[in-house]
Amino acid sequence: MLKVQDLKAGYGRVEVLHGLSFHVPKGELVTLIGSNGAGKTTTLRAISGMLRPQSGAILLGDADIAGLPSHQVARRGLAHSPEGRRIFPSLSVEDNLRLGAFVRLTGVREKGDVEADFDRMYDLFPRLKERRAQQAGTLSGGEQQMLAMGRALMSRPEILLLDEPSMGLAPRLVEGVFDTIRRLKEEHVTMLLVEQFAAMALDVADHAYVLENGRIRFQGAAKSLRNDPAVRSAYLGGH
Amino acid sequence: MDWISTLLQAPTTSIFWQLVASGVAVGMIYATIAFGYQLTFATSKTLNFGQGEALMLGAMLGLTLLPYLGYWLMLPVILIFGMAQGAVVERLGVRPAIETKSEFGWIMATIALGIIFRNMAENIWGRDDLKFPSPLPETAIELGTVRILPAEIMVVVGALLMMAAVETFNRRSIYGKAFVATSNDIDAAGLMGIDTRRVITMSYAMSSMTAAFAGVLVAPVTLTGATMGAVLALKAFAVAIIGGLDSALGAIVGGILLGVIETLTGYYVSTGYKDVPGLILVLIVLAIRPAGLFGRRTIKKV
Numbered sequence: 001m002l003k004v005q006d007l008k009a010g011y012g013r014v015e016v017l018h019g020l021s022f023h024v025p026k027g028e029l030v031t032l033i034g035s036n037g038a039g040k041t042t043t044l045r046a047i048s049g050m051l052r053p054q055s056g057a058i059l060l061g062d063a064d065i066a067g068l069p070s071h072q073v074a075r076r077g078l079a080h081s082p083e084g085r086r087i088f089p090s091l092s093v094e095d096n097l098r099l100g101a102f103v104r105l106t107g108v109r110e111k112g113d114v115e116a117d118f119d120r121m122y123d124l125f126p127r128l129k130e131r132r133a134q135q136a137g138t139l140s141g142g143e144q145q146m147l148a149m150g151r152a153l154m155s156r157p158e159i160l161l162l163d164e165p166s167m168g169l170a171p172r173l174v175e176g177v178f179d180t181i182r183r184l185k186e187e188h189v190t191m192l193l194v195e196q197f198a199a200m201a202l203d204v205a206d207h208a209y210v211l212e213n214g215r216i217r218f219q220g221a222a223k224s225l226r227n228d229p230a231v232r233s234a235y236l237g238g239h
Numbered sequence: 240m241d242w243i244s245t246l247l248q249a250p251t252t253s254i255f256w257q258l259v260a261s262g263v264a265v266g267m268i269y270a271t272i273a274f275g276y277q278l279t280f281a282t283s284k285t286l287n288f289g290q291g292e293a294l295m296l297g298a299m300l301g302l303t304l305l306p307y308l309g310y311w312l313m314l315p316v317i318l319i320f321g322m323a324q325g326a327v328v329e330r331l332g333v334r335p336a337i338e339t340k341s342e343f344g345w346i347m348a349t350i351a352l353g354i355i356f357r358n359m360a361e362n363i364w365g366r367d368d369l370k371f372p373s374p375l376p377e378t379a380i381e382l383g384t385v386r387i388l389p390a391e392i393m394v395v396v397g398a399l400l401m402m403a404a405v406e407t408f409n410r411r412s413i414y415g416k417a418f419v420a421t422s423n424d425i426d427a428a429g430l431m432g433i434d435t436r437r438v439i440t441m442s443y444a445m446s447s448m449t450a451a452f453a454g455v456l457v458a459p460v461t462l463t464g465a466t467m468g469a470v471l472a473l474k475a476f477a478v479a480i481i482g483g484l485d486s487a488l489g490a491i492v493g494g495i496l497l498g499v500i501e502t503l504t505g506y507y508v509s510t511g512y513k514d515v516p517g518l519i520l521v522l523i524v525l526a527i528r529p530a531g532l533f534g535r536r537t538i539k540k541v
């Protein structure tokens with residue numbers, strides 16, 4: 001589904017990613033973990049076109065999307081729920097979701113039943129239904145995270161990139177986020193999940209890559225990394 | 240302070256309201272142009288300092304087309320022309336500056352393009368002011384003791400309709416929402432599949448379209464000439480500061496405020512001082528409410 005080959009990217013002259021290669025098979029949940037500043041967000045930004053990679057290939061299906069602007073990547077079926085959620089604060093919850101379906105409503109991607117997907121999102125996140133008419137900027141952090149995920153799903157993506165959906169949330173809400181991710185996985189949504197909560201990410205993921213200073217340090221089945229002594233001591237705090 | 244007693248004398252109250260009425264008409268023109276500033280500011284945090292010239296070109300071209308098309312057929316042509324002109328300004332002046340991350344390049348570029356348009360107009364239409372015939376009767380309507388020109392009423396109604404049309408578009412259509420999304424968070428809008436560069440171009444097109452429309456609205460009540468836009472655009476900039484750069488209501492209230500203050504000062508004090516109170520108002524607003532009287536800050540909770 002998504003195949004990244006020798007990706008190099010950075011900011012200005014500074015190279016942050018020094019040649020990453022990994023792939024996300026269709027219907028699987030792959031997680032990218034690593035400490036703060038390792039380059040996880042940069043990786044997702046380079047994939048979704050928010051940041052122009054310096055070199056390397058990013059294959060979405062058969063097409064190389066490296067260097068395409070973000071709106072074109074979105075039109076090819078990639079949804080990115082970015083770090084910090086980035087919902088549209090002055091628009092209503094409902095309009096935020098509707099903009100998630102922009103590519104469908106404007107005929108760029110198959111339209112399908114947008115109204116049914118609103119119901120699906122409200123079923124997934126009942127809180128959002130209660131607040132559908134409310135300005136998104138007035139939502140709590142947890143609700144904003146639900147909205148960011150819902151908005152990304154409204155495009156009916158081929159693949160969903162999630163950047164630290166648990167960031168800044170109370171433990172109970174983090175549980176909720178991971179429950180949602182599990183549910184999406186049951187529906188066979190292809191996902192690339194970036195997390196600092198490595199233990200929880202490894203529990204839900206099929207496959208995992210550990211990023212360190214812009215390089216892949218370990219990779220393997222999520223379960224085996226979960227039990228790998230080196231990974232445990234460095235990223236799981238011994239848990 | 241003899242102007243206060245002049246003001247309070249009964250026979251002159253009709254003059255007072257007369258002045259208020261023309262102040263409102265002028266103010267609505269300022270409001271329309273200020274609204275145009277808001278459109279481009281929303282998407283790109285840039286302003287078209289050639290807005291006055293967009294207005295002037297609308298009026299001048301309208302005058303040229305008038306004998307062939309008549310007033311009402313000329314209007315849609317001017318709207319389309321305005322859009323094209325705005326798109327050209329964005330592509331030539333603004334996009335290069337945004338893409339090279341030049342923080343102030345767009346200021347010089349839009350001013351320069353404005354001057355070029357003004358020179359072109361002087362060469363095509365000459366330097367003299369021309370008379371723009373009103374599509375409506377030239378006899379004033381009496382409302383009580385106040386006499387108002389039909390063309391002045393058209394300015395107010397037309398300006399309100401234009402702003403209402405754009406606002407409705409933004410609130411109801413998915414493309415309008417894409418416009419608002421771009422102004423909220425341009426990177427996130429891109430992730431939705433919105434071509435934000437095109438949104439910025441469109442915002443310039445719509446901004447110049449409103450200005451060109453304001454040009455044909457105001458032309459019958461003022462003189463029409465290559466320099467007609469410069470002062471209007473400057474006043475409208477003051478209005479955008481008074482009302483705030485993100486509120487249509489602010490543009491309307493600010494425009495009327497400035498228009499009325501000006502006409503009253505011009506009559507009761509001296510035409511030589513007519514610009515002073517408005518500029519003082521700008522300074523006051525900047526000091527106590529830098530976001531403008533109606534400038535909103537969206538609540539952002541984390």
Ligand SMILES: Nc1ncnc2c1ncn2[C@@H]1O[C@H](COP(=O)(O)OP(=O)(O)O)[C@@H](O)[C@H]1O
Pocket residue numbers: 011016034035036037038039040041042043
């Ligand atoms: N906008 C930016 N400009 C310059 N450097 C940046 C920017 N964003 C991130 N970096 C740098 O890139 C590196 C990787 O950051 P990031 O991808 O955000 O890491 P992570 O998401 O894994 O915490 C860090 O050293 C960070 O300082």
Ligand SMILES: [Mg+2]
Pocket residue numbers: 040041042083164
């Ligand atoms: Mg990050």
